[in-house]
Amino acid sequence: MTPALSATAGLHEQAARLDADDTLADLRARFLLPPDVVYLDGNSLGPLPAAVPAALDDVVRRQWATGLIGSWNAAGWWEAPLRVGDTVGRLIGAAPGQTIAGDSTSVQLFTALDAAAALRPDRPLLVTDPGHFPTDRYLADAVARRRDLAVRHVRPGDLPDFLAAEGDRVAVVSYSPVDYRTGELYDMRTLTRAAHDAGALALWDLCHAAGALPLDVDGLGVDLAVGCGYKFLSGGPGAPAFLYVARRHHTTLETPLPGWTGHADPFALADSYTPAPGIARARIGTPPILSLLALEAALTAFDGVDLARLRTKSLSLTGFFLRCVDALLPPLGFTPVTPAEPGRRGSQVTLRHAHARGLAVALAEVGVIADMRAPDLLRFGVNALYTSHRDMLTAATRLRDLGEKADYDPAPPTPGPVT
Ligand SMILES: Cc1ncc(COP(=O)(O)O)c(C=O)c1O
Numbered sequence: 241m242t243p244a245l246s247a248t249a250g251l252h253e254q255a256a257r258l259d260a261d262d263t264l265a266d267l268r269a270r271f272l273l274p275p276d277v278v279y280l281d282g283n284s285l286g287p288l289p290a291a292v293p294a295a296l297d298d299v300v301r302r303q304w305a306t307g308l309i310g311s312w313n314a315a316g317w318w319e320a321p322l323r324v325g326d327t328v329g330r331l332i333g334a335a336p337g338q339t340i341a342g343d344s345t346s347v348q349l350f351t352a353l354d355a356a357a358a359l360r361p362d363r364p365l366l367v368t369d370p371g372h373f374p375t376d377r378y379l380a381d382a383v384a385r386r387r388d389l390a391v392r393h394v395r396p397g398d399l400p401d402f403l404a405a406e407g408d409r410v411a412v413v414s415y416s417p418v419d420y421r422t423g424e425l426y427d428m429r430t431l432t433r434a435a436h437d438a439g440a441l442a443l444w445d446l447c448h449a450a451g452a453l454p455l456d457v458d459g460l461g462v463d464l465a466v467g468c469g470y471k472f473l474s475g476g477p478g479a480p481a482f483l484y485v486a487r488r489h490h491t492t493l494e495t496p497l498p499g500w501t502g503h504a505d506p507f508a509l510a511d512s513y514t515p516a517p518g519i520a521r522a523r524i525g526t527p528p529i530l531s532l533l534a535l536e537a538a539l540t541a542f543d544g545v546d547l548a549r550l551r552t553k554s555l556s557l558t559g560f561f562l563r564c565v566d567a568l569l570p571p572l573g574f575t576p577v578t579p580a581e582p583g584r585r586g587s588q589v590t591l592r593h594a595h596a597r598g599l600a601v602a603l604a605e606v607g608v609i610a611d612m613r614a615p616d617l618l619r620f621g622v623n624a625l626y627t628s629h630r631d632m633l634t635a636a637t638r639l640r641d642l643g644e645k646a647d648y649d650p651a652p653p654t655p656g657p658v659t
């Protein structure tokens with residue numbers, strides 16, 4: 241056997257052994273994945289959970305068609321943002337009554353950033369990551385303009401020193417625990433504490449963390465958090481986002497969009513706004529019930545799942561993939577940019593390659609769905625609820641085959657607005 245062949249055989253044995261020991265393997269049946277597809281893009285759009293079609297069918301055919309407007313009460317539609325919020329809350333370490341579901345991540349971010357700045361009115365700075373997802377940066381700029389604040393861009397690693405020097409001027413720090421490009425995981429505890437030591441508020445964007453790893457927003461004393469419903473939570477395209485606000489801020493929380501459903505008595509239809517008690521004051525308008533109830537059904541995929549064990553499996557999958565990369569891809573121009581150290585890794589592996597776009601397109605044609613971020617990052621998102629070690633090896637071997645044969649278009653046309 242050639243060294244290359246024996247390396248592959250060894251990896252096959254390892255994958256088989258790791259999968260045989262996987263006590264979470266049965267969870268894959270909770271998703272309706274196409275056969276013969278290795279889906280490594282659940283960090284962008286989660287696949288369809290098996291519980292969703294029947295739930296949506298019931299919502300549409302029974303609750304809407306038959307129940308009509310009475311379903312706002314009888315089917316619990318009105319309370320859905322709070323109920324689904326609490327279900328997400330369990331995944332992020334939030335006790336009930338602090339998380340609401342609805343609207344988009346961008347709307348929730350704007351709400352959270354603006355409300356946080358209002359809670360620290362004497363402080364002139366918003367601090368965020370220069371590598372943060374663009375919507376987070378644009379909205380920080382927008383809130384700063386609106387409130388006459390300045391934005392400072394500070395890398396997560398430099399944040400404690402920055403806060404030690406200038407923290408008394410900082411209203412809020414806005415970060416993600418997982419870098420969406422590289423998959424690097426930052427220490428929420430250290431950064432939250434550094435913000436608090438400076439008297440600032442800590443706002444976290446959990447888009448790439450919720451449902452992927454255990455979180456403890458209450459335990460860490462996080463002030464506000466947001467996240468989307470369509471990545472690791474698999475709530476469907478454009479699923480409602482969520483907003484968490486720690487209970488201690490509820491009575492003083494002023495949101496920038498005081499819509500009527502956040503009123504203390506919405507159907508009094510009063511002339512002026514009195515905020516509802518608790519997190520309900522963060523409601524804005526009529527909730528998107530079809531999407532909310534699809535998300536609610538999707539979240540049953542987490543029923544009985546211990547997130548610590550899910551994290552252990554996720555690290556096993558990403559760690560194994562990094563070993564596959566190391567064994568199979570070195571001569572082919574791939575460089576891992578995700579930290580090898582497990583404690584610094586989210587649930588994603590990113591490889592740098594000059595032909596990232598061409599490889600992502602070619603991989604999809606051979607049944608491995610990953611994605612890329614310009615110009616040269618190939619991303620493999622790993623949701624341990626439905627991914628096996630064999631899937632990771634399949635991805636690595638197909639990537640090696642493409643790289644070796646180089647028979648793909650290195651710069652294919654973009655398929656449309658979504659790349
Ligand atoms: C960290 C982060 N925040 C926000 C978003 C998106 O916000 P929205 O759901 O409003 O499109 C994304 C991805 O699209 C993201 O990766």
Ligand SMILES: Nc1ccccc1C(=O)C[C@H](N)C(=O)O
Pocket residue numbers: 283284285373420658
């Ligand atoms: N919402 C989307 C709609 C269409 C295509 C991608 C997205 C993403 O979520 C991208 C993701 N935030 C990322 O980490 O790059």
